[in-house]
Amino acid sequence: MTATIRDAARPFSGGALTALLSPAPRLLALGEPTHGVEAFPELRNELFRHLVEHEGYRSIAIESDCLAALVADAYVGDGTGTLDGAMDLGFSHGFGASPANRELLRWMRAYNERRPAPERLRFYGCDAPLEMTGAASPREALTRVHEYLTAARLDLPWSPADLDALLGPDERWTDPCTLMDPARSVGRTPEAGRLRLIADDLGVLLDAHAPDLTEATSPDAFWRASLHARTATGLLRYHAALADAAPGRLGALVSLRDVLMADHLDAVARREARRGPTLVFAHNGHLQRDPSHMEFAGRRLRWWSAGALVSARLGDRYAFAAAAFGSRGADVPGPDTLEGLLSALPHDRCVVDPGRLAAALDRTPPPRVPADHTYAAFDPAATGRTDALVFVREV
Structure with missing residues (x-):
């Protein structure tokens, strides 16, 4: 030394x-x-x-x-x-x-x-x-941001019942077997595709109305809504990757996790x-x-x-x-x-x-x-x- x-x-x-x-x-x-x-x-x-x-x-x-x-x-x-x-x-x-x-x-x-x-x-x-073996259902994240925008009196084209129908049982999303078996994942079903579009639209609505929403609620409430919107989008993207049978799916999954962390x-x-x-x-x-x-x-x-x-x-x-x-x-x-x-x-x-x-x-x-x-x-x-x-x- x-x-x-x-x-x-x-x-x-x-x-x-x-x-x-x-x-x-x-x-x-x-x-x-x-x-x-x-x-x-x-x-x-x-x-x-x-x-x-x-x-x-x-x-x-x-x-x-x-x-x-x-x-x-x-x-x-x-x-x-x-x-x-x-x-x-x-x-x-x-x-x-x-x-x-x-x-x-x-x-x-x-x-x-x-x-x-x-x-x-x-x-x-x-x-x-x-x-390690799976991902959460996007239900909580989607529901929270939808509730926030509804409480702020934005006219949304989707009701809570619409979201529930598209989401279905949470067990379909949280099945740990999907990590190794993409066929078991619901991440690329038509319903999941529709949910990804809704999540994206909810996030855009938050951004487009940020001044009014922050004033009508609070900066902290707006922060939490943005967190839920960001997480909903990331989870749905992750579930779509779980359903992908391509050889690079495992690499995509770990990459998507770090993108969301970033x-x-x-x-x-x-x-x-x-x-x-x-x-x-x-x-x-x-x-x-x-x-x-x-x-x-x-x-x-x-x-x-x-x-x-x-x-x-x-x-x-x-x-x-x-x-x-x-x-x-x-x-x-x-x-x-x-x-x-x-x-x-x-x-x-x-x-x-x-x-x-x-x-x-x-x-x-x-x-x-x-x-x-x-x-x-x-x-x-x-x-x-x-x-x-x-x-x-x-x-």
Whole structure:
């Protein structure tokens, strides 16, 4: 270990991380290399507290269902419901069981109790209503935006009964078997095609009447309606891809998910522009600027991540801090890998300057091959496209 590599690292703190970011971003994305390891959401909580108290941040978005997150946001915003209820209903993908996520909501609620409404923290989900084996019915998203426009006295050519007839039973949409069997999907039926046109028209009506609707209801109500419209369109597009029997359907599905994540993050950045930057927390693979890769069902999938898409839109107002770790039980990185080199640093947790690190290395370290397949090891070749690297020696 040379002194130059040691000089690239600092003990982890929020200030050490933000010192590497210039100019200050609108979205600061902190990745995690695997799900289910509490060390990373705990580190996220520590960073978020610093960002709120010292850097003017007023919101956080995590890799969880954007519609479910409205329940968690209502709790932290004005105390609607209970903490238990927010954990049960406000998260997807099992993230409501995370103690760190529970502590995040508890802290945000306590912070907001002492603040006026314009200064309160907001909680967002940046993922679509998708699970590993399927997608939600578009019923909730479509119904909510239809109800909003009806309450605003717009003359709509479709009734709730029309939507119900086209949607049919939700079980047709949520069947997990559609992931591997496109013939079971209803995403390309005539009814689904009609629903896609309706969803598009509802979104256009929102945009066309935005000034009147915002004044007649509220900016927050209009935001929620736009969220539901965007999600309805994205879900129907995803279900159509589920029904596609073409060889590239699996690649299209993962790509569509990240496109919708990018759209949500873009909308969050625009909503929060006057209040402050937003911290984003998701898997490295969703937030990196490089294409994402995955082996699934015997195929090598490649697609552009949400981070790459948002970075193309926001430029240097998007910053990405990747996370990596050293040892996890018997899974110890080789000494010549990047994780092995960083494990020799004198810090249990550190922030690494990618530019200094790259300058200190006389060669690109070989990629780590972790024993745990759920861990996506950091690609040493991507160092130059990362604004910071957060390293945890042992988890």
